Amino acid sequence: MSTYDVAVIGSGPGGYVAAIRCAQLGMKTALIEKYSSLGGTCLNVGCIPSKALLDSSHHYDDAVKHFEEHGIEVPGEVKVNLQKMVDRKQSVVDQTVDGIKFLMDKNKIDVFEGVGSFKDATHIDIKKSDGKSETIEAKNIIIATGSKPSNLPFIKLDKERVITSTEALKMKEVPKHLVVIGGGVIGLELGQVYMRLGAEVSVVEYMDRIIPTMDAALSKELTKTLKKQGMKFYVSHQVNSVERNGDEVVIKAKDKKDKEVEFKGDYCLVSVGRKPYTDGLNADAAGVKIGDRGMIEVNDQLQTNVKNIYAIGDVIKGPMLAHKASEEGTFVAEVIAGQKPHINYNLIPGVVYTWPEVAAVGKTEEQLKEEGIKYKEGKFPMRALGRSRASGDIEGMVKILADETTDEVLGVHMIGARVADVIAEAVTAMEFRASAEDISRMSHAHPTYAEAVKEAALAATDNRPLHI
Structure with a gap:
């Protein structure tokens, strides 16, 4: 029987990142995945493939609606080849999954294909698709089995229509x-x-x-x-x-x-929405407590009620986001190694990858009102930016909420072109407890979409944006 310092059940953005960090910290690590393809929902049927289709459809939309205004003439009719779009999507997925395989080999992580099922608190049975099984032992176990789509009780999903x-x-x-x-x-x-x-x-x-x-x-x-x-x-x-x-x-x-x-x-x-996925885990055999909604209960160290078993990602409370799971994977690995990491859950950004994109971090205006926190607001429209006019993406705005007394930034909310990337500026600023004035005094490259953040900060500081 193989013995490990850490075994991770599930290879999504939480699981594979946890495995890598454990290996980096010198622990002998195993990763267990029920499917032949690593990467979990995010890489296979979530974040990555959906973004591939969003980008392909965006190119088509631009060709049909916007090429002419940019002086681009396309002879003949622009047509959709849906199968080619889907094939390209799959190619992107395959490349990304291959990247995870490479990282597993690079970090000397043993990968087991099969359903990981607790035998007890330190032993995991791995049931393979051919009916065979094997058992491994691990001092510490990380549950990262993710989630699956929710449904309404009266809806029959035929998966065709x-x-x-x-x-x-x-x-x-x-x-x-x-x-x-x-x-x-x-x-x-x-x-x-x-x-x-x-x-x-x-x-x-x-x-x-x-x-x-x-x-x-x-x-x-x-x-x-x-x-x-x-x-x-x-x-x-x-x-x-x-x-x-x-x-x-x-x-x-x-x-x-x-x-x-x-x-x-x-x-x-x-x-x-989505719901935690723990089917086949046999958590009872290890004594792991699962709540009424199917979520695994953990403490502030992401430790279950069984001291050597941890849980991360979509199977525990909080937003079901790939980057949240990754942060938790790193966090748990470092906890097991005896370090003292931290996660500020208030600073986990949320993004919608429509066009325009939507991104936010921190408190919403509704939350601040509910909590009785006095705040001030600064807004700036994307259409006032030279970069937005140059690209034709004039929809949207940036909104900054800052503490009325201290000026500390409490929430940043934006909609517009590339705000999925721009939001990182707000996360960085808030991690270091920046004030709106701090952001307003930073030099922002011109012309960029990020200039809207500076202008919104100026509006929040003392209502003096420069370009409206």
């Missing part, structure tokens, strides 16, 4: 009318992919606005922009029935006035 994000990443045709249940990140991103390619897209959301966990100003701005692009929104609608009739899917919902509304489409994407 009534689909999840997994099936939406490998469609054989562009839908005529795609009905998206859920106005969160995944639904909006995939909805925009197919809207660009020619589908009519209707988003049905239970809450009173899309991206409901983000600042209301971002929701308002994104709604306005996506409506201009052609997306239709039905907020405050509770779906109560989804039925497939041949090639048609009928969705019935009730609006806020309790009136029944019917939607008909050829495809329905169910995008109502």
Whole structure:
């Protein structure tokens, strides 16, 4: 029987990063993955493939709508080759997965393919697809088994016409009318992919606005922009029935006035969030406690109720984000090694990769009001930037919330071109507890989208932006 210092169950962005960091710290490490492909949901059917399709569809959208204004003439009709887009997406996924394999070899991590199942608190049975199994022993074990798409109890997912994000990443045709249940990140991103390619897209959301966990100003701005692009929104609608009739899917919902509304489409994407995945883990055999919602309970060291077993990523509380899982993977590895790492969960940024992109970190305005914290606000529109006018991406804004007394930045919320990258400036500033004035006095390269952050900081400091 092989013995390890650490065994990691799950090879997503939490698991594989945890394994690498453990190996870097001198621990003999094993990584267990049920599928033949490493990388978990993010690399295989989540972050990476969805961004590949978003980029491909964005190029098509530009070719159809914007090339002419840039002086680019395309002879003949611009056409979509969906299969080629999907093939390119898969190529990107394959390259990324191969990169993870390389990192495992480089760091001398033993990879086991099979379902990892607890035998007890220090032994894991690995059940392979051919029916065979083997057992390994580990002093410490990290659970990083991730999540899977949630569903509503009355919806039958046939994975043909009534689909999840997994099936939406490998469609054989562009839908005529795609009905998206859920106005969160995944639904909006995939909805925009197919809207660009020619589908009519209707988003049905239970809450009173899309991206409901983000600042209301971002929701308002994104709604306005996506409506201009052609997306239709039905907020405050509770779906109560989804039925497939041949090639048609009928969705019935009730609006806020309790009136029944019917939607008909050829495809329905169910995008109502994700839930922790612990199937086959046999956590009871190790004595690991799992809460009512399927989440594994951990302390501030991400340690379960069993002292040598840790859990990270989507199986524990907090936003289900790949970068959160990676930070936790590094954190746990360093805890096991006797170090004293830290994670500031308030500074885990959130991003929506629509176009324009949406990004945020820290407290929303609604949270500050709820907590009774007095704050000041600075806003700056993207359309006032030279860089935005040069690229034609004038939609959006940056909003900075700072403490009314100390001027410390409490939250930064932005929508616009490349804000998924720009948000890192805000995270860095807030990690070092910068004030709005600190940011306003930093030199920002011109012309860049990041100049909007400086201008919003000037607006928050003493209402003196330079360019509006």
